[in-house]
Every structure is written in structure tokens, then in C-alpha cells.
Amino acid sequence: MKTLIVYAHPEPKSLNGSLKDLAVSVLESAGHDVRVSDLYAMNWKAVVDAADFGPHASSPLNVALNSGWAFDAGELTLDVRAEQEKLLWADTIVFQFPLWWYAMPAILKGWVDRVFTYHFAYGVGEHSDVKYGERFGEGTLAGRKALLSVTAGGPESHYAARGINGPIDDLLFPIQHGILYYPGIEVLPPFVLYGTDRMTEDDYADVAKAWEQRLLTIESTEPIPYRRQNFGDYEIPSLHLKEGLEPAGRSGFGLHVDG
Amino acid sequence: MKTLIVYAHPEPKSLNGSLKDLAVSVLESAGHDVRVSDLYAMNWKAVVDAADFGPHASSPLNVALNSGWAFDAGELTLDVRAEQEKLLWADTIVFQFPLWWYAMPAILKGWVDRVFTYHFAYGVGEHSDVKYGERFGEGTLAGRKALLSVTAGGPESHYAARGINGPIDDLLFPIQHGILYYPGIEVLPPFVLYGTDRMTEDDYADVAKAWEQRLLTIESTEPIPYRRQNFGDYEIPSLHLKEGLEPAGRSGFGLHVDG
Numbered sequence: 001m002k003t004l005i006v007y008a009h010p011e012p013k014s015l016n017g018s019l020k021d022l023a024v025s026v027l028e029s030a031g032h033d034v035r036v037s038d039l040y041a042m043n044w045k046a047v048v049d050a051a052d053f054g055p056h057a058s059s060p061l062n063v064a065l066n067s068g069w070a071f072d073a074g075e076l077t078l079d080v081r082a083e084q085e086k087l088l089w090a091d092t093i094v095f096q097f098p099l100w101w102y103a104m105p106a107i108l109k110g111w112v113d114r115v116f117t118y119h120f121a122y123g124v125g126e127h128s129d130v131k132y133g134e135r136f137g138e139g140t141l142a143g144r145k146a147l148l149s150v151t152a153g154g155p156e157s158h159y160a161a162r163g164i165n166g167p168i169d170d171l172l173f174p175i176q177h178g179i180l181y182y183p184g185i186e187v188l189p190p191f192v193l194y195g196t197d198r199m200t201e202d203d204y205a206d207v208a209k210a211w212e213q214r215l216l217t218i219e220s221t222e223p224i225p226y227r228r229q230n231f232g233d234y235e236i237p238s239l240h241l242k243e244g245l246e247p248a249g250r251s252g253f254g255l256h257v258d259g
Numbered sequence: 260m261k262t263l264i265v266y267a268h269p270e271p272k273s274l275n276g277s278l279k280d281l282a283v284s285v286l287e288s289a290g291h292d293v294r295v296s297d298l299y300a301m302n303w304k305a306v307v308d309a310a311d312f313g314p315h316a317s318s319p320l321n322v323a324l325n326s327g328w329a330f331d332a333g334e335l336t337l338d339v340r341a342e343q344e345k346l347l348w349a350d351t352i353v354f355q356f357p358l359w360w361y362a363m364p365a366i367l368k369g370w371v372d373r374v375f376t377y378h379f380a381y382g383v384g385e386h387s388d389v390k391y392g393e394r395f396g397e398g399t400l401a402g403r404k405a406l407l408s409v410t411a412g413g414p415e416s417h418y419a420a421r422g423i424n425g426p427i428d429d430l431l432f433p434i435q436h437g438i439l440y441y442p443g444i445e446v447l448p449p450f451v452l453y454g455t456d457r458m459t460e461d462d463y464a465d466v467a468k469a470w471e472q473r474l475l476t477i478e479s480t481e482p483i484p485y486r487r488q489n490f491g492d493y494e495i496p497s498l499h500l501k502e503g504l505e506p507a508g509r510s511g512f513g514l515h516v517d518g
Contacts, residue, residue, distance in 0.1 A: 010308045013319035046305040046365045049269045060272035102437035106305045106369030113365050157497040164498040166512045174430055178361035238416040239423040252511040253425045
């Protein structure tokens with residue numbers, strides 16, 4: 001495998017830092033190629049602005065269109081182009097981050113906002129009344145797999161089906177489906193650690209063993225069976241899921257999982 | 260009303276910029292006090308790091324604990340303290356932002372990550388086996404109302420109950436419930452504009468009228484009836500919603516809405 005690890009935590013000695021280091025060593029020891037985007041160490045620019053789009057950015061700025069024009073012209077900034085190249089190089093992408101306020105840390109959201117440009121990650125393929133792009137199962141990054149490795153401070157029960165935070169699968173849906181599956185990446189079930197606020201050094205051995213096991217079985221793990229946009233499951237042009245495809249009682253984000 | 264507008268868009272002449280400007284003028288004309296946090300104009304630092312926590316940040320850094328210690332000691336950076344003071348001043352908070360990759364722009368997520376510190380927005384009240392804090396209906400920001408004003412590039416049908424993006428209420432739940440209701444803010448139904456990628460100048464008059472109408476009725480609008488954590492609806496300590504409280508067939512995030 002050629003694995004890109006995108007890692008977002010300010011403290012190298014944190015649990016997230018340890019899990020990232022472990023992933024590098026486990027994967028390299030198994031003979032895989034590994035590259036790491038350590039966003040804090042890179043001092044990653046988190047905020048989209050006109051400076052991202054080269055000398056020909058329009059005024060007023062249109063973020064989507066300008067990102068596409070700059071992508072087409074090869075005028076995106078070097079940092080963004082390097083990340084796009086890493087994504088094209090990789091066949092597997094691991095994201096290591098803490099869940100802060102039920103979502104990615106800002107630095108990682110800024111990686112998405114800046115790297116997933118128009119014409120690269122969206123606005124790909126025909127957009128018309130009969131087709132709304134190559135996305136959700138097709139796109140620039142098709143053929144790749146992603147795996148989220150996420151730490152959550154609160155206890156697992158809070159993230160269960162009836163838990164007060166909402167189900168973890170639903171909290172991660174906008175990332176897994178909305179960001180990763182959108183440009184064509186298949187998404188493996190996430191590796192989630194709960195209760196990390198109260199985790200002790202003694203707990204780490206078991207955590208490390210579980211993470212190593214997940215890393216070494218990436219190639220044999222089935223992705224989440226999200227429904228592909230352009231293969232008959234959705235009405236055109238509304239992109240409503242056709243009636244009757246889902247199991248009885250299924251609703252919400254779960255509709256878009258086939259199984 | 261004392262209204263804080265938190266605004267996140269890099270282009271003043273954008274639709275988001277126009278909606279922010281309109282909110283200021285409509286609310287001020289109606290006699291309300293308005294303050295604006297224009298995150299791009301402020302060059303808001305989006306990324307949490309040790310520099311946020313004053314001279315006594317620990318090494319290794321623990322983001323949650325350090326943010327709480329710095330809050331308690333009055334050693335948070337001036338920019339963060341100013342935003343916390345604005346939140347305490349306001350009785351109403353309007354958020355104006357585009358939905359980028361189904362979530363807030365990184366600069367706004369970074370405002371949350373940095374301003375919503377431990378002991379200010381979370382880690383408030385007793386945390387034990389019989390109570391897990393004052394949150395979800397109680398907390399530092401109780402008594403305040405929030406209103407999201409969001410623009411989405413794609414068509415409304417894609418965000419409907421069966422739409423491929425998932426329902427807009429579910430996409431906004433981690434913000435509305437997870438970020439805003441958590442420290443006690445009541446959340447009004449959002450103002451969402453769809454299809455903004457294809458919106459023309461001619462459409463703006465109707466949009467402006469609808470937004471003005473929402474702004475002028477904030478005080479009489481009922482908030483989303485999220486369930487309060489500590490008033491009998493949840494099992495302790497699992498914080499599972501008690502069985503049988505929800506309408507038949509309700510699941511997922513919707514469980515936490517009473518009605």
C-alpha cells in the first residue's frame with residue numbers, strides 16, 4: 001500500500017501523536033510506503049483566502065470558481081498542490097485527529113477547504129439536469145480508501161444510537177460521506193477511541209494492539225457500502241433516494257448506506 | 260436585543276457579506292445593539308496551539324486542561340477573551356457563513372475551537388457518575404439565542420429528507436446541538452439559502468426580504484425544542500434517551516428534539 005497519513009494534533013506526545021507514530025511504524029514494518037502530512041508541524045495555513053489562488057484571483061473573489069481556475073492553470077499554491085499530489089500518489093489515506101466539538105479540528109478542516117478544490121474534488125464531470133457530476137462513488141480520487149482514526153473525550157455510551165451526542169456514525173457522516181466519498185474515496189469503518197479524557201498510560205497497550213490490528217487489515221476490510229450517485233439509486237435531477245430501497249424504518253443519513 | 264454577528268467569508272462583496280451587512284442595518288434600524296466579529300477582517304487565528312494558553316501552558320500540552328487553566332487564571336489570549344466577553348454581552352448570536360464541505364469554514368471552526376474553552380463552554384458543573392456537567396440546556400451561555408444563516412451551493416432537494424447530502428437539519432445538528440446548545444444557547448430554526456452557486460442578482464431582492472423578516476421576528480420565534488440533559492429525559496450515567504419518549508419511527512439526531 002501507499003499510505004498518506006493526515007494528522008492534526010498540536011502535541012507530539014499526545015494520544016493522537018502516539019497513534020500516528022504507531023501507524024507509521026506498523027505500516028512501514030509491513031513493507032508499505034508511508035507519507036505523513038503533520039499539519040501542525042507543517043504550520044498548515046488553515047484559512048482559505050485570495051492568496052490561495054495565484055496572481056489571477058478575481059475581485060470580488062469567488063472561492064469555488066477561483067479555486068477551479070487556479071487548479072486548471074496550475075496556479076494553486078505549492079502547499080496545496082503538494083497535498084493534491086500526495087492524494088493522487090496514495091491508495092490509502094488515514095486521518096488521525098481528535099473530535100473537537102463533534103468535528104475535525106480547524107486545521108484539518110482548513111486542509112479540506114484548501115486542498116479539495118473545484119475541478120479537483122468537486123465540479124468534476126457533467127453538471128446538468130440529467131447528471132450532477134461525478135461524485136459519491138466516482139471522481140478524481142476513485143480507487144482509494146480512507147480510514148478515520150478519531151479520539152473522543154466523552155464515554156462511548158454518549159455516542160450510541162440513543163446517546164445524547166448522537167450516533168457516532170451520524171456525526172462522522174459529513175466527513176466520511178460528504179468529504180471523502182464525494183470525490184470517490186471508499187471509506188472503511190472508523191477506528192474510534194472513546195473516553196480519552198480519562199484514559200491512562202495503562203490503557204494504551206490495549207489501544208495500540210487494536211489500532212495495529214486495524215492497520216494490518218486495511219486491505220481486507222470492506223468499506224462502508226455508501227450508495228453510488230449515478231447507478232440508479234437516485235432520482236434525477238432531485239437526487240432523492242428512490243422510494244423503497246431502504247430497510248423498513250431507516251431514515252436520515254443511514255438512507256445512503258446500502259445494507 | 261444585543262446581537263453578536265459572527266461572520267466568516269473572505270469576500271465582503273459575497274452573498275454572505277451582503278447578508279451580514281443587511282443584518283447589521285436591519286437590526287440597528289430596529290433599535291437593537293449590534294456587534295460584529297468579522298473573522299476574516301480580524302485575521303482570526305484559526306488554529307489552537309500552546310500560544311493560546313499563556314505563559315504557563317504545560318508540556319506536553321493538554322488542550323482541554325490547558326484551556327481551562329488559562330481561562331481560570333485570566334491568561335487566555337486577548338482575542339479569545341474578547342470573543343468570550345462578546346458572547347456574555349450578547350443575548351442573541353447570529354452566525355453568517357457558507358457551508359463548505361457540509362460544515363463551517365475552517366476559520367469559524369477555529370473560532371469555536373479557541374473560544375469555547377474548558378470551564379467556559381464545557382467542563383462546567385459537576386462531572387461524576389450521577390451528573391455529567393451543566394450542558395445541553397444549561398451552562399455558561401444559557402439565556403441566549405442563536406440563529407444560523409447559511410448558504411449552500413447545491414439545490415434544496417439534495418438536502419431534503421431523502422436527498423443525497425443528507426437532511427439539512429442533520430447536517431447542522433453537530434453545530435446547533437453539539438456546539439451551541441451544549442453551553443446552554445437556545446437555537447432558532449436556521450435560515451438556509453440553497454442553490455447559491457446559481458443565484459443571480461435578480462434573486463437577491465427576495466432573499467433580502469426573507470432574511471429581513473427572519474431578523475425582525477427573532478424575539479417571537481420559538482427555538483428548536485432540544486431535550487435538556489438534566490431534567491429527566493436521559494438515563495444516568497449512560498445519557499441514553501429513555502425508551503418511549505420519542506414519536507414512533509424517530510431515530511438518530513432527531514431523538515434529541517422533543518416534538
